[in-house]
Every structure is written in C-alpha cells, then in structure tokens.
Amino acid sequence: MSKAETFLDAFLSALRRAADYNRADQAPPAAVLWTDRDRQWESLLPRLRPELPLFTLGPYDPATRTGPAIYLRCMVARALPKADWPEDQTPILYLPGVSRQELRAVEDCPHLLQPLAELQYRGVLWTQKNGRDWTIEAFLRTTDGGLQIEVATDNATREAMQRALVRLADEPVAALRIETPLTADKLNTLLNPEPVRNLLLWMNDPIGQKTARSQAEWDAFRAICKDPFNFDPETDGEITAAELLGKQERIWKSVWNRFTESPRRYPAIPELLRRARPERKDDLFYHPSSWPQDNEAAEKALRERLIVLQDALPADARRAIRELEAAHGLRREWVWTELGQSPLACALLALVALAEATERPLGGGTPQEIADAYVKDGWKADAAFLDALAAAGTAEDVTAVKIAVESLYRAWLQASAEAFQQAVQHHPLPLLPLSGEVPAPRSGCCLLFADGLRFDVGQRLADALEAKGLTVVREWQFAALPGVTATAKPAASPVAPLLGPGPEFHATVTSDGAKVTAETLRRELAGCGYAILSEEETGTPTGAAWTEFGHLDTSGHTEGWKLALRVPEEVRELAQRIQVLLETGWTEVRVITDHGWLLLPGGLPKADLPEHLTETRKGRCARLKPSSTTGQQTVPWHWDKEVHIAVAPGISCYTAGKEYEHGGLSPQECVIPILTVRGALPTGPIATIAEVRWTRLRCRVQIAGAFSGLMIDLRTRAADLATSLAAAPKPVEATGQVSLVVPDDSRQGEAALVVLLGPEGQVLAQRATIVGEDT
Numbered sequence: 001m002s003k004a005e006t007f008l009d010a011f012l013s014a015l016r017r018a019a020d021y022n023r024a025d026q027a028p029p030a031a032v033l034w035t036d037r038d039r040q041w042e043s044l045l046p047r048l049r050p051e052l053p054l055f056t057l058g059p060y061d062p063a064t065r066t067g068p069a070i071y072l073r074c075m076v077a078r079a080l081p082k083a084d085w086p087e088d089q090t091p092i093l094y095l096p097g098v099s100r101q102e103l104r105a106v107e108d109c110p111h112l113l114q115p116l117a118e119l120q121y122r123g124v125l126w127t128q129k130n131g132r133d134w135t136i137e138a139f140l141r142t143t144d145g146g147l148q149i150e151v152a153t154d155n156a157t158r159e160a161m162q163r164a165l166v167r168l169a170d171e172p173v174a175a176l177r178i179e180t181p182l183t184a185d186k187l188n189t190l191l192n193p194e195p196v197r198n199l200l201l202w203m204n205d206p207i208g209q210k211t212a213r214s215q216a217e218w219d220a221f222r223a224i225c226k227d228p229f230n231f232d233p234e235t236d237g238e239i240t241a242a243e244l245l246g247k248q249e250r251i252w253k254s255v256w257n258r259f260t261e262s263p264r265r266y267p268a269i270p271e272l273l274r275r276a277r278p279e280r281k282d283d284l285f286y287h288p289s290s291w292p293q294d295n296e297a298a299e300k301a302l303r304e305r306l307i308v309l310q311d312a313l314p315a316d317a318r319r320a321i322r323e324l325e326a327a328h329g330l331r332r333e334w335v336w337t338e339l340g341q342s343p344l345a346c347a348l349l350a351l352v353a354l355a356e357a358t359e360r361p362l363g364g365g366t367p368q369e370i371a372d373a374y375v376k377d378g379w380k381a382d383a384a385f386l387d388a389l390a391a392a393g394t395a396e397d398v399t400a401v402k403i404a405v406e407s408l409y410r411a412w413l414q415a416s417a418e419a420f421q422q423a424v425q426h427h428p429l430p431l432l433p434l435s436g437e438v439p440a441p442r443s444g445c446c447l448l449f450a451d452g453l454r455f456d457v458g459q460r461l462a463d464a465l466e467a468k469g470l471t472v473v474r475e476w477q478f479a480a481l482p483g484v485t486a487t488a489k490p491a492a493s494p495v496a497p498l499l500g501p502g503p504e505f506h507a508t509v510t511s512d513g514a515k516v517t518a519e520t521l522r523r524e525l526a527g528c529g530y531a532i533l534s535e536e537e538t539g540t541p542t543g544a545a546w547t548e549f550g551h552l553d554t555s556g557h558t559e560g561w562k563l564a565l566r567v568p569e570e571v572r573e574l575a576q577r578i579q580v581l582l583e584t585g586w587t588e589v590r591v592i593t594d595h596g597w598l599l600l601p602g603g604l605p606k607a608d609l610p611e612h613l614t615e616t617r618k619g620r621c622a623r624l625k626p627s628s629t630t631g632q633q634t635v636p637w638h639w640d641k642e643v644h645i646a647v648a649p650g651i652s653c654y655t656a657g658k659e660y661e662h663g664g665l666s667p668q669e670c671v672i673p674i675l676t677v678r679g680a681l682p683t684g685p686i687a688t689i690a691e692v693r694w695t696r697l698r699c700r701v702q703i704a705g706a707f708s709g710l711m712i713d714l715r716t717r718a719a720d721l722a723t724s725l726a727a728a729p730k731p732v733e734a735t736g737q738v739s740l741v742v743p744d745d746s747r748q749g750e751a752a753l754v755v756l757l758g759p760e761g762q763v764l765a766q767r768a769t770i771v772g773e774d775t
Helices: 007-017 042-048 069-076 111-117 136-141 155-163 173-178 184-191 195-204 206-212 215-226 237-247 252-261 269-276 292-311 314-333 343-357 367-391 395-426 455-467 485-492 518-527 552-584
Strands: 032-036 054-057 092-096 445-449 471-478 499-501 507-509 530-533 544-548 588-592 614-617 621-624 634-637 640-647 671-678 687-695 698-705 711-715 737-741 751-757 763-770
Touching: 007 042, 007 173, 042 054, 054 069, 069 111, 092 111, 136 155, 155 184, 155 215, 184 215, 195 206, 195 215, 195 237, 195 252, 195 269, 237 252, 237 269, 269 292, 292 314, 292 343, 292 395, 314 343, 314 395, 343 367, 343 395, 367 395, 367 455, 367 471, 367 552, 367 671, 445 552, 455 471, 455 552, 455 671, 485 507, 499 640, 518 530, 518 544, 552 588, 552 671, 687 751, 687 763, 698 711, 698 751, 711 737
Parallel strands: 032 092, 054 092, 445 544, 445 588, 530 544
Antiparallel strands: 471 671, 499 507, 588 671, 614 621, 621 640, 634 640, 687 698, 698 737, 711 751, 751 763
C-alpha cells in the first residue's frame, strides 16, 4: 500500500512541476525563481533542501546553499564547487523577502537583485496564475496548482497556518480535506496535539515549558489557551489557571478530570491549587474536592472525632464510625486520596468493615463450631483491624486509628477468646497421634513453611495467588498446643511421627534424643527424602522439597502493632516465592504454618501466674511443674499428654506491655490455614484438531486432548452456524474421531474451516481445509 500523499509531498511536486517544459520545442529553464515577499515558507526550507537543488538568497552560508545574488547566479552557471545536482534537475532559487514585482528589468531592479534579473527570462517564475506569490493560504485553497482545501479566511487562521507550517507538512492531504474548513483551532492543535495535557504540563512547570517551546509552538499554545480555555498563560499566569482548574467550570472540567487521572505527573499543581483557592466558599458551585486545604480540614475533623472514641462503648463506637463514613467516605474519590493525603478517610473503609465484623462475637458450643464461624466470616474482623492500622499516616493519625480500632476490636476479641476457651474446657481440641509412619514424600510437591501465617493473612495470600491465575485449595486445621514455634512447627512437619517430648516446649528426635531445632528438623526431613531449599533456591522439581519463607512472627515480636504495616509486603513476597517455585516446575506448593497470634495496640492485658508453679513460660502459656496446680485453664501438651500447659485467660498475657503474642487459646492463635497451590488452569483450547482427511465429500477429523462433550462442524465462517456445510454439527466420539458429510457436491473445491466447538457452541479451535482435498 502506497503512503498517503502529505502536504509536503504535494508542495514538492508543485515545485518540480514549475520546471516542466515542452522538450520538443523548448530549452530547459535555467532556474525556477520562487519569490516570497512575506517569508512564509522559510521554516519549511530544512525539509525541502534534501529533496531539491534548492538555493536561498541571503547571507553567505555554503552549508545550506545560501548566499547573495551573485552566488546564486554562479551556482546556476555551475561555476562554483558543489554545483553537483543532477543534470536533469532544474535549480530552484528561493528569494525570501522578494516579491514578483521587484524582479523588473535589469536597470530598474534593486541593486542586490540585479544578478538575478536576467534569469527571469531564461528561467521561470513559480507564482500563482495571477502572478502573485504563493502563500500558504493560496497553496491550500487554490484549485489551479494548489490543494483545493477550504480554509477559514480570518487573520487568526492565517497566523496559525504560518506557525504550524512545519507540522502541517506531514499531514496527509486526504485528512486535511476531511477536516475542512481548516481553522485556527485545528491548525494550532497541530503544534499542541494534546491541549489539555499541555496546559497541565505548563501549570506544573511554567518557566520550563515555555523555554522548551519554539516561538511558534508557544504562540499556538497561547492561542489554544485563549480559545476555548478563556485564559492567556502569558498575561494571566499559573495561579489564575489553578483557580480556573479548581472551579471545574465548563471546559475546565475536562482539565480537572485529566489531572485527577494521573495527579502524580503534575507534582507542582497541588501547591498551585492551595495558593489559588478563592476566599468565598458559599458559592453554589464551590468544589471542596478541588482544594487541599478543605481536604486537610476534613482530615483534622475526622481525626478529632476518632480520638473522642477513647471511652466509647462498642455500640456507640460503631454508630459513630458509620456516621463518619457517611460524612467522609466520599473523600476517597477525591484526588487527594490518590496523592496519599487522605489516610483517615481510607482508614474509615476498614473501620466500617471492622464495625460490621465485630457486631456479634463468634458463637458456637464447641471449638469446631466456633472455628467454622471464624473460618466463614470471623477472620474478616482481624483483616479489617490490620487494614485500618496500615492505612494510618502521621503519628497523630496512628493515635486516632488505634483508639478507634481498640474501641471496636478489644471487646470482640476478648469475647471470642473467652467463648473459645470455654468451648475447649468442655470439648478439648482433638489430639494428633504421636506415632505412625512418616508419609511418603509426594513427587513434585514443595512444602513451604511460613511461621506465624495467621488465618486472615493466609486468606490474603490465597487471594493474591488467585489474582496471579494460580489455583488455590483453602483448608484449615487446629494448631498443636501450645501454639508456640518450638511445639507447633515440628508438629506441622511431615516428620512429626519421628519426634517426641523434650525440655521446655521443645520436641526431641525419638531415635537419638536430640532437641528439635530448625537445623535438626531439616536434617530429619532430608533423611526422609525432602530436599531442603533456602529462601532463594528452587531446587529440582522431580522429588519433594521443604522450604521456609516469611518473617511474620519475627516482625510481630520485634515491632508490635507495626506488623500491620508489614503484612502487605509479606503477602506479596510469599506469593512471588510460590509463583517462582511453580514456574520452576513444581506441580504443587503446599503452604503450612505453626500458629496464629493476637495483636492489640497499647498492649494485651496482664495476667498473673506465680513463677514457682512453672518450669518455663511464654507470653500466653506456661509449662507447669509436675506437682503444680492452678485455677487457670490448662491443656495437655501436644508432645506429652501428662504435661499440663497453663493458658492465659481471655486475651491476657503473662508479660506486661506485649502488643503481639501467641500460645494461648483463641481462634486467632489456634485456627491455622493450609493452602495447596497449583499452576494456573490452561486458558487455551482443551483439545486440538490433529488431522483432517477427505474421501470425496466425506471429511474425517481426528481430535487430540480432552474432547469429552465437544462437537465438530464444517463451516465457511468459523463462528457462524448458518454457514455450515454439513447437515449438523456432530459430537466427538470416544476415539476422538468425527466423520462429516457435505451433501452438496457443488461445494467440492471450496475453502472451508473445520471448527471444534465447546459445550456452549463456542469455537475452541479451527483448521482450514478444502472440501474434498486432504490438508
């Protein structure tokens, strides 16, 4: 396909035609004289010089073939070096600032032009038929020799076409004819093809943007700003522009919308809006969303309202949160949220979810019933709690959000823990067997242990994995008691049958009595056929492997409530690690953990347990001495049922000031996720057309792959049933074969498509064929 003719192509053709002559009875012209009194075409010269033997009247500059009249005369005579254009081309002499009338008889011609005067007799003048110089407007409009394009005749359009000439040169002539009449607006747009974006860029950097533009581009930009934006960047300035932007009236609404789509591209505009906010705010059309001060005032008011919840009852706090959402939720749609300046309005979204999730405590008479309720919906309270803390911005915001979440969450957390503890008191958690054989490693399966992967964080991880197109089976189980790493991690591993009780909360290896540490556990796993992978290794996916990843538990112990800030990053990194393992070739990654945890800003309440009763203690549990008794609830130790473990009541902790702890009895600590992750389901066709063979008008098709429930048809258009050449589509047989007959023998030799159809008639695959001919 040939390239569409542009304005420049047409202009070059017109210049070349100026040298046409009758070869039968005329001598070739010595030169084409191109006069241009108003210098309209000067900006186009750099584009013309590579295409033509073009010489320009002006100060001597041989690099651009420019010089005085005598230089041009000598070049035409080929009397100077570099007069080397092809013999069959006529030199073109461009005479800027010179009109046709000035090239009079030699004795009347201006002195500086006299060396050229004689050439008007041996050469030709390129002018309009009426003898006038070619102008841009004339070349666009004129029927004889021009482009026959309708152009507005006002001065603004004439100025715009002069400014836009270089850009106009590349416009297809056909496109210009469609845009007729050409107006100043359309021509200015050639220099500023995205006026809204250019306006925003200028507001963001007025000095830099003006400096970067040519004078023609700046003039075109000013013209566009004047109409339709009713604003002059040179005389009105950027603050006036910001005021118009913030008012969002008429065409400025589109500018505002463009700004809000990508506000980070224009980092200086928010400060401009701050300086431009009008004094009067009682205007019916005043937009508080436009001005950063209004958003800041709303954030301050919201902060103050959240702090007041310090002593509120949970029901009152929920009511207040809903009222605040009604007043401030809309601000999440404001541009200031995108710029990170509305953290409390964002936290409200999580606070509302927390208010909803904590309205009723977890119910049930048995641990299983409470766990089922927690797995169904209860975990959403924990997730909303973390989201609210993570959304807070400044230290003041953090304080306000902490107060709000505690007013909603503490009582619910306490009630849920007490209900679970009471249920366990009457219905002990099921005890896992301590004997048996180590299950055989599953080939292609990588076990990934994530310490402290609480159930709600596990659900986030599952969501993140599914968003990557991976398939996730979500399961859960009760953690081994107490839910501390030394006890629960070995219990969650495949080699648990090889382990037994040891000192403190530790397990030991039954065969040699070695205390189970991270290194000991890996040794036993390796001995049972598991490859041990570091956090970076992917291994060889032909056997089974064990790897550990994540730092949730460590971050919780060291950072307290700030763990909420780390959870999104932990989830991203875990998801990436799992994806890499699957991409390496592991067919399945099974994510396991040891325990969950409690988190409460400001610290969990203190519980007392005399030290002389205990052998060792953690924050939420203690191993009692054999002869000790206590009024606090106890549970049997996972590794030795004769050892009693005291668990702190409710959400209390044996150590004061702890914001993060685990080891006690609560759904958050004891209900742990198990995620089985596999690669994405195939997105292509579930079967393929393996072979097409013809016997006269009978077509035999062989299908490969999973073809159950699929059908085959023969059509001239793949998705159009009406173009079928067969009597009807036929199901694929158990052998994967289908036989179709074309009843109309006149169709022989026609092009057709064998189409594989899904259960809903959708085209899954197709293959071109010729009726009656093997393909």
